[in-house]
Amino acid sequence: MSCAWCALWCSPRSRQPHGLGWLTSPAELAATWPRSPESVPWGGLDTAGCQSWPPPVDLRPLDILSEVIPPRGSGPSGGLRMIQTQGARGFQLSAVYSPRLLSFPASRIFLYCDLFPEEFSIIVTLKVLNLPPKKNEYVFTAVEEAGDRLLVGLRYSPTKLHFLFLSQELSGSWQTRVTFQDILLTDNQWHTLVLAVSEGSFSLTVDCSVPTDVIVDTPFPMSLTMKGSRFFIGSRRRKKGTFTGLLRQLVLLPGSDAASRMCPSRNAQLAVLSIPSVLQDLPGRPEDEWLHYPYEADMKVTLGPRPQCSRMEDARFWYDVSRRGLYLCVGNEWISMIEAKVKxxxxxxxxxxxxxxxxxxxxxxxxxxxxxxxxxxxxxxxxxxxxxxxxxxxxxxxxxxxxxxxxxxxxxxxxxxxxxxxxxxxxxxxxxxxxxxxxxxxxxxxxxxxxxxxxxxxxxxxxxxxxxxxxxxxxxxxxxxxxxxxxxxxxxxxxxxxxxxxxxxxxxxxxxxxxxxxxxxxxxxxxxxxxxxxxxxxxxxxxxxxxxxxxxxxxxxxxxxxxxxxxxxxxxxxxxxxxxxxxxxxxxxxxxxxxxxxxxxxxxxxxxxxxxxxxxxxxxxxxxxxxxxxxxxxxxxxxxxxxxxxxxxxxxxxxxxxxxxxxxxxxxxxxxxxxxxxxxxxxxxxxxxxxxxxxxxxxxxx
Ligand SMILES: [Ca+2]
Ligand SMILES: [Ca+2]
Ligand SMILES: [Ca+2]
Missing domain, CATH: 2.130.10.10 (YVTN repeat-like/Quinoprotein amine dehydrogenase)
Incomplete structure (x- = not known):
């Protein structure tokens, strides 16, 4: 990220002179903020509560998927069902028919600068089943709350990936579609996509292989305002074209091509820039947060008397018929998956x-x-x-x-x-x-x-x-x-x-x-x-x-x-x-x-x-x-x-x-x-x- 770019992004329209130190997840936020009493970044405050800011730090990945995950302990799963398959976890969006549940106002992440960055990468890890020919599904969109115009979006069909954005010129505004051909995503395998955008250049890297570049006449706009818009995960605010696969990673990285950060990778189909903590690998000890999600896995469920639970058998289920309890073996312990909840x-x-x-x-x-x-x-x-x-x-x-x-x-x-x-x-x-x-x-x-x-x-x-x-x-x-x-x-x-x-x-x-x-x-x-x-x-x-x-x-x-x-x-x-x-x-x-x-x-x-x-x-x-x-x-x-x-x-x-x-x-x-x-x-x-x-x-x- 260059400072010139940063200045370009956030001035002069925005209220803050600098880019934001994007942080990835609440856990990371808590871990990194505040840094230490000596380096406290708070400047003087005026009585209206406005702060002067420290010089910008590197722009961090902005984890869009994490924004729709209900906080730990908040009860309902928020329309997300966690599924583990082929060794990795992802979310099935069970609430796509009430798209608002999987949405959030853009202002939540565009805090001081309501312009979409001019250069950025979008990182997606997904697993999708066969789609009928011509059917399209949305990975995400950002839509005007009032006017319903699509500002930015990503969707795919059985053989193509389309990146959509609103272009505004003197003659009016229309939706521009950048299409990557022969992208075969619908094979029920995990894939990680990095779409890097810089002016008129659109570059797609699939599973850390050779990027596909598309040059178009309509460059990505320099001043696409996100004011009054809303992000929708897995939909375009409508039932049509809702996402039916599994989503594991959805990140916006302002300022740079994320492929250089993520590739090469030992596990290119699951290359990670930032994923929600609940989707990370099974820890040695259970983290109660992921137990709050309805959980499915392509793993063995055992019936009968209590089987052995050892580290070797991580992520194995046991259904105790007499107590009607479902247990998961995590780090040598059987963890109850169904608990009576008090209301x-x-x-x-x-x-x-x-x-x-x-x-x-x-x-x-x-x-x-x-x-x-x-x-x-x-x-x-x-x-x-x-x-x-x-x-x-x-x-x-x-x-x-x-x-x-x-x-x-x-x-x-x-x-x-x-x-x-x-x-x-x-x-x-x-x-x-x-x-x-x-x-x-x-x-x-x-x-x-x-x-x-x-x-x-x-x-x-x-x-x-x-x-x-x-x-x-x-x-x-x-x-x-x-x-x-x-x-x-x-x-x-x-x-x-x-x-x-x-x-x-x-x-x-x-x-x-x-x-x-x-x-x-x-x-x-x-x-x-x-x-x-x-x-x-x-x-x-x-x-x-x-x-x-x-x-x-x-x-x-x-x-x-x-x-x-x-x-x-x-x-x-x-x-x-x-x-x-x-x-x-x-x-x-x-x-x-x-x-x-x-x-x-x-x-x-x-x-x-x-x-x-x-x-x-x-x-x-x-x-x-x-x-x-x-x-x-x-x-x-x-x-x-x-x-x-x-x-x-x-x-x-x-x-x-x-x-x-x-x-x-x-x-x-x-x-x-x-x-x-x-x-x-x-x-x-x-x-x-x-x-x-x-x-x-x-x-x-x-
Ligand atoms: Ca008091
Ligand atoms: Ca009180
Ligand atoms: Ca009181």
Whole structure:
């Protein structure tokens, strides 16, 4: 790849000055990003979250096939059936009749430069059966979402391979077809094709043999925009011409002829540039990811008593008739191929817990050898700690608090702590103090340990970085001033106390959340209000060289909570937007019915990008939980502008559809959700900021 080419590709239309460091698979992304704290590539950020970029690295293969593979653990197979044959695995596209399932928006890979590269290779490994004469099947296409014009595509017939693309000239636009003759793919053997394109030159290498070149009058366009288009794997968004073979590799390599990288190859028919990790060779140990796919193989299935399973017999099946179980021999072990999956059916009320006053936050935690406890942050002069006894929460300890907002449980070594955020002082006119309690193993109670000056504290977050313990407080306001510092405290092992370590400017801070990505540590703050408007930026910070530095900013509306969660290898951040209000523009109409937003980490771009908007009613909390192989989010909807009687909603993760509402739960002034498990089941608990009643719900599963 030449720099001139790179510049040509990505300027001046694109928003970013450089090409992207294309990475191949989530696994590789996770392995390669971020590189190391010393070479951290993040430049300065402006408040809108735009980054300046490091110089471009080599353009990497872009694994198109991996884009349609559901993340590990997301449940459904996403219309892909994995089949192993002739010693290699591939996907049969079982969902080609609902082509959208095997598609994704081009913007997912054309992040900053929406032009298709001008020079590139397309690498395909496939195995196709006989086709009737004249029948064509598509390997992939990129199609305009609105206009349905095909922008780029690859299809084959019994004897030909056609590369299609949209040419636009002054006289209009039409589809150009470049045809390679006498290409015999339909012999039910694996074949690897490398199509290298550079201006008017189209070169096809099959199984690393001598390339076939075609020179045409219509060169590949210099500025084919992918804006508003969608990639379809194995189809042209229609039923006609859908792919019936097996697909093992489908990669776009911007900038160079991949044949020089892949050939010669000891196994030319299966030469690899990049294939999804689930299709890679059987490992010595089973990787649970590929077991999630319906699996077929041209291998032996044994009936009868349990046969021997040794390394020699890798990939041999045993069907246990008595238990109706199908097992696969992998690395000396029989692995069950069929497992009973637990599914959430419905939610039932389990315990109604009257509290001394309204409850703002709940913290549920387990102290070893003591049991499961729930700390309720109660509005009035005391808060209650409950203990789970015989399947119910019962009052265990009462602590004096002052408009308690939230509790945070954490440990340092064997020491167990619980910190409370007190919104108000003990007596009017006094300084507010939030309190850290320590568990006394002798008294079996929490005892006061350290008092810390806070300003209308809303939340505590506890975390560890490189073996050191920290606490961050969300200082909401000082008098009428919301633009104040929140403080990060560090544990001093010598004094045994937390000491102020760093301050960060916040605007009506409401929530802190800590998370890590690889070796990096992050904090995200929910800012609610700057004195005139709730439309303020909430920021994420990254720990670099001993302090937190601004990483990315999100425009939020009275942000009350951040929830960080993983689905497979994907990382998400959900913000609860509570209120849209601006004293100057007086935007008050229906200002509680607003969207809350889920962001996803884009590892290639090294930033969070919007994943989904979810309409909420003064959302105050998100809680993520899983049941069996399903993932859920529940939102605390608190107020619709007129009433506190609003449904809170459970959303289920449905892969490419995102989160979909599945259960509506009537709540009143709902403030906080917590999910927890005991040996007897899975539960949700929520608190109300408007009535002295919290509820425990039981998740009924089948
Ligand atoms: Ca928090
Ligand atoms: Ca939360
Ligand atoms: Ca919560």
């Amino acid at each position: 959430l059916d419905y939610v039932e009320e389990y315990q109604s817990l009257s509290t001394p006053s309204e409850t703002l936050g709940i913290e549920i935690f387990t102290i070893p050898h003591v049991g499961l406890l729930a700390a309720a942050a109660n509005r009035q002069a005391s808060s209650t700690i409950y203990k789970w006894v015989d399947g119910k929460f019962v009052s265990y300890q009462i602590l004096a608090t002052h408009q308690a907002q939230a509790w945070k449980y954490f440990t340092i070594g064997k020491k167990v702590f619980l910190a409370v955020a007190n919104l108000e002082p003990k007596d009017k006119g006094q300084q507010e103090l939030s309190v850290i309690y320590k568990w006394s193993p002798r008294k079996l109670k929490f005892v006061t340990y350290q008092r810390i000056v806070t300003y209308s504290a809303r939340d505590w977050e506890a975390f560890e970085i490189a073996g050191e313990s920290f606490l961050a407080v969300a200082n909401h306001r000082q008098g009428d001033n919301h633009n104040i510092d929140s403080v990060i405290y560090k544990w001093n092992p010598r004094s045994g106390l937390f000491e102020a370590n760093q301050t960060l400017a916040t605007s009506g801070a409401y929530d802190w959340e800590f998370f890590t990505i690889g070796p990096y540590s992050f904090l995200v703050v929910a800012n609610t209000f700057n004195g005139t408007s709730t439309k303020v930026f909430s920021h994420t910070y990254v720990w670099l060289l001993g302090s937190f530095q601004l990483f990315q900013s999100f425009l939020t509306f009275g942000a009350a909570d951040w929830e960080v969660f993983h689905i497979g290898e994907r990382l998400f951040l959900a913000v609860a937007n509570s209120h849209s209000y601006d004293s100057e523009t007086r935007v008050q109409n229906n200002s509680y019915a607003i969207n809350s937003v889920i962001y996803e980490l884009n590892v290639t771009a090294q930033m969070f990008v919007k994943f989904q908007d979810i309409p909420t009613y003064s959302a105050l909390d998100w809680e993520f939980f899983s049941v069996g192989e399903d993932y859920f989010l529940v939102v605390a909807n608190s107020f619709d502008g007129e009433s506190f009687s609003v449904n809170s909603i459970i959303y289920r993760w449905q892969g490419y559809e995102g989160f979909v509402a599945v259960h509506h739960l009537p709540t009143f002034g709902c403030r906080d959700w917590e999910a927890f498990n005991t040996s007897t089941g899975s539960y949700l608990m929520y608190s109300s900021a408007k009535e002295p009643l919290s509820r425990v719900l039981r998740l009924k599963m089948s």
